[in-house]
Amino acid sequence: MLRNAPPFAELLAGCDRSAVHLEMRDHYDDPDEAPRVAAWKSGYRPDPGDRSTWWRPWLDMVAETVARGVDIRRARIVSEPVSEYTRYLYDGTWCNVAAGEQIRWLPRRQANDIALPGNDFWIFDDRIVRFGYFSGEGTYLGDEVDDDPAVIKLCSSAFEAVWERGTPHDNYTI
Numbered sequence: 001m002l003r004n005a006p007p008f009a010e011l012l013a014g015c016d017r018s019a020v021h022l023e024m025r026d027h028y029d030d031p032d033e034a035p036r037v038a039a040w041k042s043g044y045r046p047d048p049g050d051r052s053t054w055w056r057p058w059l060d061m062v063a064e065t066v067a068r069g070v071d072i073r074r075a076r077i078v079s080e081p082v083s084e085y086t087r088y089l090y091d092g093t094w095c096n097v098a099a100g101e102q103i104r105w106l107p108r109r110q111a112n113d114i115a116l117p118g119n120d121f122w123i124f125d126d127r128i129v130r131f132g133y134f135s136g137e138g139t140y141l142g143d144e145v146d147d148d149p150a151v152i153k154l155c156s157s158a159f160e161a162v163w164e165r166g167t168p169h170d171n172y173t174i
Helices: 008-013 034-041 058-067 084-099 149-165
Strands: 018-023 071-078 102-107 120-124 128-134 140-146
Touching: 008 058, 008 120, 008 128, 018 149, 034 084, 058 071, 058 084, 071 084, 071 149, 084 102, 102 149, 120 149, 128 149
Parallel strands: 018 071, 071 102
Antiparallel strands: 018 120, 120 128, 128 140
């Protein structure tokens, strides 16, 4: 049953084993992220030796969660050639990996035979799915959670199929 989602940090803090995320859009228009995208377009890159330049507090939360023993995996289905926004994501993904996320990329043309839910999602400990909703332009519209076992199974199967075919970040080139 769909219902309003609790805060993301609360869902992640409640994880004991795993948090997986499937991203399927080529562009997200997040006002909080806009300054980082603009800086990237101007040539700014985070310093690998200075964690204070990384995307925080997100990466701190990831590192703390991974340190508790939670496996965090993210898979991205992307169009090729990639969008400018995907290039931005790609250039910053090393920070996510350094914080403990495992990330894979799957070209959209290799996902034709995978049954995919209509929206991006997170699955927490195979017990709850958090769907994120976006406008056609990529503006975040909100999210809902669902604990229906059939929905969790669909999303889990989709994620694992993408994960299996995806290329680890260190081996993916754009």
